[in-house]
Amino acid sequence: GNSVTQMEGPVTLSEEAFLTINCTYTATGYPSLFWYVQYPGEGLQLLLKATKADDKGSNKGFEATYRKETTSFHLEKGSVQVSDSAVYFCALRISGTYKYIFGTGTRLKVLA
Amino acid sequence: DTEVTQTPKHLVMGMTNKKSLKCEQHMGHRAMYWYKQKAKKPPELMFVYSYEKLSINESVPSRFSPECPNSSLLNLHLHALQPEDSALYLCASSQILAVVGGLAGGKETQYFGPGTRLLVL
Numbered sequence: 001g002n003s004v005t006q007m008e009g010p011v012t013l014s015e016e017a018f019l020t021i022n023c024t025y026t027a028t029g030y031p032s033l034f035w036y037v038q039y040p041g042e043g044l045q046l047l048l049k050a051t052k053a054d055d056k057g058s059n060k061g062f063e064a065t066y067r068k069e070t071t072s073f074h075l076e077k078g079s080v081q082v083s084d085s086a087v088y089f090c091a092l093r094i095s096g097t098y099k100y101i102f103g104t105g106t107r108l109k110v111l112a
Numbered sequence: 113d114t115e116v117t118q119t120p121k122h123l124v125m126g127m128t129n130k131k132s133l134k135c136e137q138h139m140g141h142r143a144m145y146w147y148k149q150k151a152k153k154p155p156e157l158m159f160v161y162s163y164e165k166l167s168i169n170e171s172v173p174s175r176f177s178p179e180c181p182n183s184s185l186l187n188l189h190l191h192a193l194q195p196e197d198s199a200l201y202l203c204a205s206s207q208i209l210a211v212v213g214g215l216a217g218g219k220e221t222q223y224f225g226p227g228t229r230l231l232v233l
Contacts, residue, residue, distance in 0.1 A: 032220060043116075043202055043224035044155065089154055093220055098143055098168060098209065100222065102154035 002027045006090050006103035013110050019077040021088055021106045023064075026071065029095030033057075033066055033073040036089045038105070044089065047075075080110045116225035118203050124231045127193060133228045135186040135203030143209070144186040145222065146178060147202040155202055161186060162208060193232045200227040 007022040025031065032051045036044040048057030053068035062077045073090060090103040116137045125131050135144065143162045147155035160168035161180040175197075177189040186203055204222040 034221075036224075041226075043118075043226045044204075044222075045224070046221050049221060096209075098145070098160045098162065098206075099157060100145075105152070105154055 002031070002092065002094050002099075002101055004090050004092055004101050004103035006088075006106050009087075009105070009107040011106060011108050013080055013108070015082055015110055015112055016079045017110075019075070019080045019084075019108070021075040021090075021108070023073045023075065023090035023103060024071050025073065025090075025092050027092055027094065031092040031095055033064075034091040034093070034100075035062070035064055035073070035075050036091060036102075038087045038089065040086075047088070080108070082110045082112050084108060085110045116203055116205055116223050118201075118225035118228050120228055121226070122229050122231075124233065125190065125193065126233055127195070129193075130189070130191045132190065133188040133201055133203075133230075135188075135205075135225055136184055137205040137223070138184055139205060139223065140183075141205035141207055141223070142183055143206045144180060145204040145206075146186070146188050147204065149200040149202055149227070151199075159188075190230075193230075195232050198230055198232045200229050202227045 004025050034049045035047040037047045038044050048059045050057040050066035053066055056065045064073050064075045087105045087107050089105045091100050093100050119134045145160050146158040149155045157170050158172045159178045164180045175192050179187040203225040206222045209220050
C-alpha cells in the first residue's frame, strides 16, 4: 500500500541549530512528494515539493531531496529561527490520482 | 491570487442541526478537496471533485454531503453529526492533473484554506 512515515516529535532546537526531519514512504508508481507546514490555528502551506527521483525542492532555507533508492524525502534547514516553530507534514500524491497521503506530522519548537 | 477562503471560521452545532461549510477559490482550479483533521493528527481526505463532479469519496458517512455548485465553490453540508465529528475541516484546490504516465508536470500543488473549526455538542 501507500504510506508516509515521519519521525515522532516534538523536536526542540535552539535558534540557529541544524534541522533534520526524517520522512520515508512506500508507494506504487512514481509519487510526487511534498512538505507542508501548519502554523497554529491555520491551514497547511506548501513548503516545497519534488516530482521525480533526485529532484531537490527548496524554499525559505529548507531543502529536501527525492531519494528513490532509499524511498526518503528528509527535510533539512541549516539554521532554524523561532518563527519556524510549527508542525511539518510530509506527504505524497499517489501517481495518476488525486489522492494525497500525509504523514503524522512533526512538531518543531525553536527556542530563542 | 493563491487564496482559498473558508467560512465560517468556527462553528458550534448540536447533533440535530443542519449547517453548511463553504469554500471558495479563484485560481481557476478544477480539482477541489475536503479534508478532516483531528487534533495532532494529519489531514484525512474525505472528498475530491474534479470538473465539478465527485471523483473520490473516501467512505465518508452520509451525514456529510458535499456539493460543488460551480468551478469556484465547494460546500460541505452537515446533518445529524456526532460529537466525534468535531475537527478542523480543510478545503483545498489544485490544477487538474495532466495524467500522462502518472506525471503531472509539477502542477499538482494543493492550496489549502485556513479551515473551519467545528464543534458538535
